[in-house]
Amino acid sequence: MAEQRSGGASADHGGRAAPEHVLVVFPGYHRPWAAWINQRLDTHGVRATLQRWDPPREVPLEDSLGDLLLARGQVLLVLDDWFFELGPRPAGEWNDVLRSFVASQADRFAAVNLTNRTLLPSTAVLEPVSLWGVGEEEAEARLLSRLGIEPRRSPARRIAPGALVRYPETPPDxxxxxxxxxxxxxxxxxxxxxxxxxxxxxxxxxxxxxxxxxxxxxxxxxxxxxxxxxxxxxxxxxxxxxxxxxxxxxxxxxxxxxxxxxxxxxxxxxxxxxxxxxxxxxxxxxxxxxxxxxxxxxxxxxxxxxxxxxxxxxxxxxxxxxxxxxxxVRNFDRAESTGYLMRRAPHITAAEADEVAAEFGDVPLPLVQAAAW
Known part of the structure; x- marks a missing residue:
């Protein structure tokens, strides 16, 4: 999925040139955060594209991350501890790629952190800024600072009240x-x-x-x-x-x-x-x-x-x-079945997860029970 906003920015903040474009990369369950980040960037004159990301386990992680770099400007990862189980993949694979490939492209990657749980040590290369447990104004200030964007006193464009994206920590009325x-x-x-x-x-x-x-x-x-x-x-x-x-x-x-x-x-x-x-x-x-x-x-x-x-x-x-x-609503596809089983039971292999999924016909409820067992 992708959504674009118009505008550009060239301000310099904290010694870094502000990006003219930001690719906001997020797992599906963090869609509210991605939408809010997108609108905040747009308000300050920075064009953003949203990309829901769940790279297939069979594709090398370095290749999937490399594809993100095909976009111009900055790649902003919306992180929590669950993010690193996308695929799912062992922590060792993420650590290796963060220490090598991402470290060599560190100027292209940035991150926000939405959890108070411990992330992989190698995520330090992303210099993630924490948005966990802070109010909307502080979250916006931290986001802009991390990306080197100078806040605009006058918004780049006015947003109609009905189109305003609610801060994810604020529930509906x-x-x-x-x-x-x-x-x-x-x-x-x-x-x-x-x-x-x-x-x-x-x-x-x-x-x-x-x-x-x-x-x-x-x-x-x-x-x-x-x-x-x-x-x-x-x-x-x-x-x-x-x-x-x-x-x-x-x-x-x-x-x-x-x-x-x-x-x-x-x-x-x-x-x-x-x-x-x-x-x-x-x-x-x-x-x-x-x-x-x-x-x-x-x-x-x-x-x-x-x-x-x-x-x-x-x-x-x-x-x-x-x-x-x-x-x-049909059964899980096989990738969803094996992904769920390996996240719930990380000690099993992909082949074992595939065998269990086939045994239960990819039906979610029996897979939940099997994972708990």
Missing amino acids: IWGEVPRRNPRFTGRDDLLTELQERLMDAERGNAACTLLGMSGIGKTQIAAEYAHRFSSDYDVIWWVSSDDRNVQRDRLGELAVALELPTGSEPGERIRAVREALRRGAPHGRWLVVFDGWDDIRDVDVMVPQGPGHVLITSRNLGWREHTDVLP
């Missing part, structure tokens, strides 16, 4: 019982990107998509990861457990309270108020409602909101094809 993020979530980057594109490209008022698949395939995990990964795109994210009709109605009605809508306590009245508020986009136009586990599709017309926001549904019911856009 309303965050409604979204499951905790799974720190071991693996793969599915292409599916998540396609899901976001479908919702963003949908006709206003009809942006609803159903993740359709069998039990144990990971639909709920994908929906939760989507809510976390793209949280900066929304002001309201509301999670509705939908395997029980009464619970579903009560839960959607509770959004009326969170939105401070004038309504009574009866679920039907609250639901009507919620749907009208979401349709009008007031008080919030950027909203996401997730209906998790909605297999009994009665009452679709009175439950699914329309308006400027998005609706995400997880289900096993093929009937959703008549009501929403449908995105099938």
Whole structure:
């Protein structure tokens, strides 16, 4: 994926010439940070390109890093401890490449660090600046300093309030019982990107998509990861457990309270108020409602909101094809299966991980259980 912004910079800061272009390289789960960095650089007149990066394990790491250098200017890596398990790869391979190839190109690479955990010792060559646990102004100052960019008193261009990217440490205004993020979530980057594109490209008022698949395939995990990964795109994210009709109605009605809508306590009245508020986009136009586990599709017309926001549904019911856009959720591909197993159980070899993945047919739930064992 790539996204470009216009502008240039030639200021000098801290003895370094400011880059005219920055390639922001990030794993998929750090997409909110990459989007924020991109906008901050753009505000100060520096053009940036975003590149989601998950290099195949079979490609030598030096080759994958070398490909990044085909871009002009600076390569900024968005790091945490999990970054070095991309592939996945042994720590020794990363150490060797950082000490040799990256060290020889040190002027082209820079990094930000998003964790308080210990990184590989050889990452010192990247001189990563820590953004962990700091406020937005301090994070921006550290980012600009690391890249040698002189802050502009007047922004390069004004950003409309609705287009402003939220600082990743700041949650949406309303965050409604979204499951905790799974720190071991693996793969599915292409599916998540396609899901976001479908919702963003949908006709206003009809942006609803159903993740359709069998039990144990990971639909709920994908929906939760989507809510976390793209949280900066929304002001309201509301999670509705939908395997029980009464619970579903009560839960959607509770959004009326969170939105401070004038309504009574009866679920039907609250639901009507919620749907009208979401349709009008007031008080919030950027909203996401997730209906998790909605297999009994009665009452679709009175439950699914329309308006400027998005609706995400997880289900096993093929009937959703008549009501929403449908995105099938299939088994892991083999690279996702082996990657997950080797991250969870780093002592096993690639061949052993492949054997286990084949035994369980690349189905996520049995692979989770096998990795835990």
